[in-house]
Amino acid sequence: MTTVVRKEDPRLLRGVGRFGDDQQRRGQLHARIVRSPLAHGELRSIDTSALDGGVQVVTAADLPGDLRIPVRLSVQGIDLNEYLQPVLAADVVRYVGEPVAVVLADDPYLAEDAAELVELDIAELPAAVDPGTGRTAAEFELGFGDTGEAFAGAAHVVELDFEVGRHSAVPMEPRALLVDVDPASGALDIFGMTKVPVFNRAVLASMLDVDENLIHVHASDAGGGFGVRGEFYPEDFLVPWLAFTLRRPVKWTEDRSEHLVAVNHSRQQRHRIAAAFDVDGSLLGMRDDVLHDNGAYCRTHGIIVPELTLAMLPGPYRVPAYRGRITVALTNKTPCGTYRAPGRFEGTVVREQVLDVAADRIGIDRVELRRRNLLTPGELPHTRAMSTLGTDVVLDPGDYPGLLESTMAEAKRLGYLSEVDTLRAKGRLAGLGVAMFLEKSGLGPQETADVSVSATGAVHVHSGGTSLGQGIETVLGQLASEALGVDPSVVTVIAGDTELQPFGAGSWASRSTVVGGGAVHVSALAVRERAVQIAARMLEAAEDDLVVRDGTIAVHGAPGQRVTLAEVARACQPASPFLLADEPAGLAARRRFEVEHMTYPYGAHVAVVELDEQTGEVRILRYLVGYEVGRAINRTLVAGQLMGGVAQGVGGALFEEFRYDEAGQPQAITFMDYLLPTAAEVPGVNVLISENAPSPGNPLGVKGAGEGGLTAVGAALASAVRDAAGITGSVERLPMTADRVHRLCDMRGETETT
Amino acid sequence: MKPAAFTYHRAHDVREAVELLTELGDEAKILAGGQSLAPMMNFRLARPSALVDITRVPGLDYLRHDADGLRIGALTTHRAVETAGVPDGFRVLPRAARWVGHYPIRCRGTFGGSIAHGDPTSEWCLLAVLLEAGIVLRGPRGRREVPATEFFHGFFATAAEPDEMIVEIRFPGAAPRAALTEFAQRQGDFAVVAAAVSLTIEDGVCSAARLVLGGVDPQPAVVDADQALVGRSANETTWRAAGELAAESIDPPSDGHGSGAYRKRLAATLVSRAFTEAATS
Ligand SMILES: Cc1cc2nc3c(=O)[nH]c(=O)nc-3n(C[C@H](O)[C@H](O)[C@H](O)COP(=O)(O)OP(=O)(O)OC[C@H]3O[C@@H](n4cnc5c(N)ncnc54)[C@H](O)[C@@H]3O)c2cc1C
Secondary structure, eight states, X not given: OOOOOOTTHHHHHTTOOOOGGGOOOTTOEEEEEEEOSSSSEEEEEEEOTTSOTTOEEEEGGGSSSOOBOOOSSOOTTOXXXXXXXXXXXXXXXXXXXXXXXXXXXXXXXHHHHHHHHXXXXXXXXXXXXXXXXXXXEEEEEEEESOHHHHHHTOSEEEEEEEEEOOBOOOOSSOOEEEEEEOTTTOOEEEEOOOSSHHHHHHHHHHHHTSOGGGEEEEOOOOSOOTTTTTSOOHHHHHHHHHHXXXXXXXXXXXXXHHHHHHSOBBOOEEEEEEEEEOTTSOEEEEEEEEEEEOTTSBOTTTTHHHHHHHHHTTTTBXXXXXXXEEEEEEOSSOOBOOOSSTTHHHHHHHHHHHHHHHHHHHTOOHHHHHHHHBOOGGGOSEEEEEEETTEEEEEOSOOHXXXXXXXXXXXXXXXXXXXXXXXXXXXXXEEEEEEEEEOOBOOOSEEEEEEEEOTTSOEEEEESXXXXXXOHHHHHHHHHHHHHTOOGGGEEEEESOTTTOTTOOOSOTTOIIIIIHHHHHHHHHHHHHHHHHHHHHHHTOOGGGEEEETTEEEETTEEEEEEEHHHHHHTXXXXXXXXXXXXXXXXXXXXXXXXXXXXXXXXXXXXXXXXXXXXXXXXEEEEEEEEEOSSOSOHHHHHHHHHHHHHHHXXXXXXXXXXXXXTOOBSOOSTTTSOOOOTTTSOOOEEEEEOSSOOTTSTTOOOOOSSHHHHTHHHHHHHHHHHHHTOSSOOOEESOOHHHHHHHHHTTTOOOOO | OOOOOOEEEEOSSHHXXXXXXXXXXXXXXXXXXXXXXXXXXXXXXXXXSEEEEOTTOTTOOOEEEETTEEEEETTOBHHHHHHOOOOGGGTHHHHHHTTSSOHHHHHHOBHHHHHHHTOTTOHHHHHHHHTTOXXXXXXXXXXXXXXXXXXXXXXXXXXXXXXXXXXXXXXXXXXSSEEEEEEOSSXXXXXXXXXXXXXXEETXXXXXXXXXXXXXXXXXXXXXXXXXXXXXXSSHHHHHHHHHHHHHTOOOOXXXXXXXXXXXHHHHHHHHHHHHHHHHO
């Protein structure tokens, strides 16, 4: 395996990347969103009389009709139309941060000054802050088998309550949009819609009531996506609409304090989970009742996070009977969506805590209990009679116990286990955490890619994925270079330009290497086939006798007889003698790659922590991620994805929470209160990348790698803290802040109350 | 997160700074390292009409030791304190500097700025109160020195008048056995609770002690724990008892960083740890 350097790095390291805020257009106006300062209230009037002439203001009354943002992912046949977010609040505000007006000025300072002068008359209404008091937007159940029977016949039943705190992605770069407009046609050029640009373009076109070809979303760099960036938010209509209406470029750059109340929040759930075991600790059934706080509206993700929570909850285990039920509650808080490992971060910690508590109660070692209950290679593929994201849960081949084994062996080899023993011998509160998880990746149904070779031999890949910092250009470039037999350096990848790739489905759900990569692979193979065909004509040889290597096509056994790929590309130009009459010019192919089911990566996290009993501080001493990725196209990037995931997981497990007071006022609106882990809190991460179970569902054998670094961090750290604190129950809640851990330490040795 | 409009003025010496402050009125503010003021302005929590930049005022960046004790110029950065060679009795200052923010913040933020800002968990404010420093101010009415123990009036409120500038902080007496320790969830954050202590030990017995807590009151809180300390043997048991007594005598607030009850427990722990450190320093 060769290490291929990231294509993105030269521009990023030299500061010549092109991020949302990097671009300017002559005559641009700066937008500033006026947001509700109250969590719930009747919006009586908006007084803009204090603004001076140089400033324009837009409110809901100025918009074309009652515009609401549609759901991108509809599931379970549940209609959410009643709960969609308006572009601007008209009569009622439902969360602090909800857009109510837009101010436009010549520079961002003036826009912010002007926004302050907009007077909102809001009659405050009581706020629903606790999801228990919220309106129910949806309620549904997933499951299989007879749980009643499973629990009735169980030797051990373990039941517990667990809560995951509200937190979300905080990418380094907040959102930004620049929209340029052609004054004659109204054609829009949009920069900054990074994730699902083709989809967003269609939504925008329908809201503006124009043909989608009037809108061109450009590829741009993005300082991290993690699920929140690039969904269709109110601003994604407002900024283009303003440019379209005013025929002037409009720019909007979200600031950090907006970001923390405006982008999708995530994760907030309350679980009551129960697991039934036979005498030997084999799982008989699982039940989970979940209350999901979705904030004030259903946004583009609809109820996908609740659905994924239930669908993925059984994880990699043999669960004969399962019933998950979820209530999606609306509260007066920022609306929610997906955040890297949606539903799995939550479900994994809850399930793994039940297993830890059960192991103690039944008197089996934690790892052994898991080993007994993991699905074996012989049991895979395994179909679970429930669907998620519109596709059945069909777990593809893998070796879950094998990965647990190798990860534990690696932890041992790295001295994790002995470190815990040594610390304990010194009287320190050390603990080992172990968690297994199942991921999902490679959501279809399709991805399309264009691969072309130009007259110089340069290869261009136009993919429908987007570059969010994950290294998609590098990976897709590698795949094209492998298939075409050229050096990766001659490949240029453009990801997420709607004109260059109008059929792209975007980068999310760990799908880009699997589905986007599959599309590049088949397109590049088609180009290769065509190149061989043309080369055969040029060399007057049989296609079967040709060898493609190092950017050339040569006759086997006669290396002197060869043409370069550039020559072949030139031979494909119009009027070339090598083109047949009915053949299109150009050496290029567009292919579509479809997948039927997702592919399910899996892994294990192991952590060593030490607690300070007096302060409640959790020190993460060691951290290991074992991960099955099917095939690693680029191991460095896989490792990077896993490490980055761990960093975010540490945040959700220990520090980050969007807290609200009783009036629905957010309490974490700056980085002084929303605590992201820093370099000092994130441990060094060991990774064990396994390539033992190639995915049969795609020609590359790959499984996604975007989320598994994060999925089990809450679970592994909860397990480690529980082990260190020596408590018999669960840790009850994430994040495990120092205050809470301090209380957990106080519970040490107490016998259970339930 | 863009500041409201302000005018910018650069002072070239202390006299000019004071003149500018007088001339520009109550809404003018001094700009030193900008590590507290700039974020507050960006959030529009502070809206000075004018800034008087004193960073180019020469001669205010020093740590000097003489018969009057240790003097620290207002523009001395946290980092300069951290790396300064100071006489034995003042070692607690450089030792405590590592608790102040992160390296880049310590390279810009100033000692005088911290005192003027008056955050109740600020390490320099706590140590100024602990060591009974004098805050030297210059204003249109001349120079005056306010004892640190009377300087802090509550969250970000101090005895300095709007037209006065802090020029120096004077630590009159050496404190050979002193320590500051604190707890925050992340390294570099303002402390949830901080404890600064000093001790005199004679023949293995604690003969005098002083204790200041941060994060439990709107200003640095001087806590009297003499009952648990004075006349007791200088050992762990005593330090723990002092911690417990300190915890009993405070009623800290609850917020997102910790409940009042948790802060009390932290105070007990940190006081005892600080005394342990002071005793061995
Ligand atoms: C992420 C972060 C973490 C931090 N952590 C800590 C921490 O743990 N502990 C801590 O103590 N601080 C911390 N700080 C604050 C930092 O120490 C500041 O440097 C300090 O509070 C203010 O000093 P300054 O020179 O930057 O003052 P400025 O920000 O320039 O000014 C602060 C205030 O003091 C006034 N002022 C400044 N100098 C004078 C003067 N000479 N006379 C009169 N008034 C004056 C200003 O008008 C303003 O009101 C942190 C800051 C950040 C950004």
